[in-house]
Amino acid sequence: MINIGKKGSLRRGTTYLKYWDLYLMLVPALLFILVYKYLPMYGVVIAFKDFNIMKGIMNSPWVGLKHFQELFTFAEFPRVIRNTVVISLMKLAFGFPAPILLALMLNEMIFSRFKRLVQTVTYIPHFISWVVVGGIVIDLLSPSSGMINKFIEQLGFEPIFFMSDERYFRWMLVITDNWKEAGWGAIIYLAALLGINDEIFQAAKVDGANRLRQIWHISLPGIRSTIVILLLLRIGNVFDAGFEQILVMYNATVYNVADIIDTYVFRVGLGQMQFGLTTAAGLFKSAIGCVLLLIANSIARRSGEEGIF
Amino acid sequence: MIRTRSESIFQYVNAALLTLLSLSIILPFIHIIAKSLSSEAYVLAKEIVFWPKGFNFLSYEYVLQNKQFYHSLTNSIFLAVVGTLISMIITVLAAYPLSRKHLPLSRMFMLLIIITMFFSGGIIPTYLIVKETGLLNSIWSLILPVALSPFNLILIRNFFQAVPDSLEESARIDGASNIRVLMSIYLPLSVPSIATISMFYAVGYWNSFFQAMMYITERRWMPMQMYLLQLVTDERTADLNISDVFREITPETIRAAAILCAVIPILCVYPFIQKYFVQGIMLGAEKG
Numbered sequence: 001m002i003n004i005g006k007k008g009s010l011r012r013g014t015t016y017l018k019y020w021d022l023y024l025m026l027v028p029a030l031l032f033i034l035v036y037k038y039l040p041m042y043g044v045v046i047a048f049k050d051f052n053i054m055k056g057i058m059n060s061p062w063v064g065l066k067h068f069q070e071l072f073t074f075a076e077f078p079r080v081i082r083n084t085v086v087i088s089l090m091k092l093a094f095g096f097p098a099p100i101l102l103a104l105m106l107n108e109m110i111f112s113r114f115k116r117l118v119q120t121v122t123y124i125p126h127f128i129s130w131v132v133v134g135g136i137v138i139d140l141l142s143p144s145s146g147m148i149n150k151f152i153e154q155l156g157f158e159p160i161f162f163m164s165d166e167r168y169f170r171w172m173l174v175i176t177d178n179w180k181e182a183g184w185g186a187i188i189y190l191a192a193l194l195g196i197n198d199e200i201f202q203a204a205k206v207d208g209a210n211r212l213r214q215i216w217h218i219s220l221p222g223i224r225s226t227i228v229i230l231l232l233l234r235i236g237n238v239f240d241a242g243f244e245q246i247l248v249m250y251n252a253t254v255y256n257v258a259d260i261i262d263t264y265v266f267r268v269g270l271g272q273m274q275f276g277l278t279t280a281a282g283l284f285k286s287a288i289g290c291v292l293l294l295i296a297n298s299i300a301r302r303s304g305e306e307g308i309f
Numbered sequence: 310m311i312r313t314r315s316e317s318i319f320q321y322v323n324a325a326l327l328t329l330l331s332l333s334i335i336l337p338f339i340h341i342i343a344k345s346l347s348s349e350a351y352v353l354a355k356e357i358v359f360w361p362k363g364f365n366f367l368s369y370e371y372v373l374q375n376k377q378f379y380h381s382l383t384n385s386i387f388l389a390v391v392g393t394l395i396s397m398i399i400t401v402l403a404a405y406p407l408s409r410k411h412l413p414l415s416r417m418f419m420l421l422i423i424i425t426m427f428f429s430g431g432i433i434p435t436y437l438i439v440k441e442t443g444l445l446n447s448i449w450s451l452i453l454p455v456a457l458s459p460f461n462l463i464l465i466r467n468f469f470q471a472v473p474d475s476l477e478e479s480a481r482i483d484g485a486s487n488i489r490v491l492m493s494i495y496l497p498l499s500v501p502s503i504a505t506i507s508m509f510y511a512v513g514y515w516n517s518f519f520q521a522m523m524y525i526t527e528r529r530w531m532p533m534q535m536y537l538l539q540l541v542t543d544e545r546t547a548d549l550n551i552s553d554v555f556r557e558i559t560p561e562t563i564r565a566a567a568i569l570c571a572v573i574p575i576l577c578v579y580p581f582i583q584k585y586f587v588q589g590i591m592l593g594a595e596k597g
Contacts, residue, residue, distance in 0.1 A: 015413060021487045022406035026418060029403035029457050036438060036454040037425040043434025057437065105323055114324065120583065121331040127575050129516030131534045135541035135568050136337050145561060147340055150355045179333065211319045244519050248538065262432070269433045270523060282431030290428055
């Protein structure tokens, strides 16, 4: 229908002009991302500067890699990296299979009303903020007044300081993250499961396969590509261990096991105005995240899956 | 349907597990509701489980007559309504041209937007830009930097792409402009996905707190979640000035009541939108 100019800028110019109204519609969106996404990307140069708030980004003096050297020789930094990776991997190991399991269970449920009810209930927490979830969790687990500890005491045990004990805190992060997001995560697998041809199940039934065998040999392979893509996305985001969640749930007694790159940058960067140093930490995180994502994507493509992009 | 013995055992076990799971989500809320409606003595004695004792509404009265609560509530409602409106306008306006496959450069613009999902300047540079654009301590600092969500944009764009071309062509023959086509063909056809994405944005604005932690220091501009966070994390709940009328309540019951006040608006919108969003997100995911 449309004849995009053969050669010559005049023709191409008129093509653009022809769509001026479409381009105009794009302007607000582009303006927002330019100012609030791309300008901050330029702002990362302060990782290489001695940033002075009076002088601004442009006029602060360059210091090269000073902040990075400082960062890597810093006692806290390895700890922060370790926490980020450990928490993230724990969430991957225990949180990734959960929505798949839930979707399989929901898919096998034959009472459709009950199925819909469970589905509705399980994804409600996704829409509730971490502040509220954190509030509820802290309240339930409180050693002095929490319901859970009351039961533990009634069973004759000592109360457990779930939120301020280094042994338990990370597990609390994993469990509450699952509690909040598993139902929502199951939606996409359910969609994929619905796409599997019912005749395959019928045939398996005729051959005498029970439910578990059907799940193993039909359902799971049927959603394999969805699983792979989401798994790769998760691996690409290994440096995002759950900023908002930890911000709400942690406290000074568990910094040792709970402080991740993001919370560290937030607390030390804004709290103690260490702009250059913490920007370097943030940049380090962003860069590694990007590399991981690219690697994950190329693995996906090579193994014959569609990949993320 | 013929059911074997193992088949029905499977069904029972499955149903039991799913019921347990649902209870694990519902019961904490019931506990909080019970607490918020109970009186001090029973809460301190840890006697409240799922049923209130010493039933009263004093905590709610306290929360609802608190000045800061009102400021925060107003801010959050403003955020959710105005923020969502702005976000939807720029998202839909951008999604339409980006869904036109024949538009030159549209792939490049899309890429520019998607990159921001994977790479960002980080917390500090973003803070500095917000500061330099003069938004510190203003409600706009919670809207403008996050006004466009690339993820939501992709969902709407995919929905637009799925609209059959023939509809548009017939409108074109009648001489409709692009804006006209968007308004009178695409928008009415996309009600489910528009409703879903509006809900995503609204929930996002309503629930956001970490931006408020960075950009807002004046109490007057604190949104609901920020106020809640202070209630939740501050054990002493310092600003509670409990007068004689409210002797029956404790920081705990007030916290419970405030948490519920912040959740109720979402739970009210949820059933209306819910029927759309599974459909909405699936359509988006299919081609994503």
